[in-house]
Amino acid sequence: MDQALVLLEEIGLRDPNNKNAETLGVGGAIYKRKWQQFGQLEDLHESLSFYRAAFERNRQQDMGYGGINAAFILDVLANRARLIAQRSGTSLNEAKRLQKEATELRQQIAELISTQLAEDQNLDKENLF
DSSP states (O other): OOOHHHHHHHTTTTTTTTTOEEEHHHHHHHHHHHHHHHOEEEEEHHHHHHHHHHHHHHHHHHTHHHHHOOOOHHHHHHHHHHHHHHHHOOOOOOHHHHHHHHHHHHHHHHHHHHHHHHHHHHHHHHHHH
């Protein structure tokens, strides 16, 4: 995974002007796998950053892939925040904020897909969705 990240960084993974949704999405996927394998919360947040960037910087190319993965990670983080709040008897505000963000992101994706299908009927036939 580290070698793949080096290659992605060579082609601009961390460049704030990078609008290549595929590069950003692969970066998100690698960090998500690192989190799954090693359990480091930092990797999960890094994954969220790249998935979110893929969706926000180039929605047309992303077609919801980065967005739906970002929403999933927000769900994971919301669940963790909820469990911590329940165990510690503290506020659920952070969990609710993260869950709201995930829901709003899914709504944006649904709108994007509806718009794309309305503009190009052939997308439905390509099994992209």
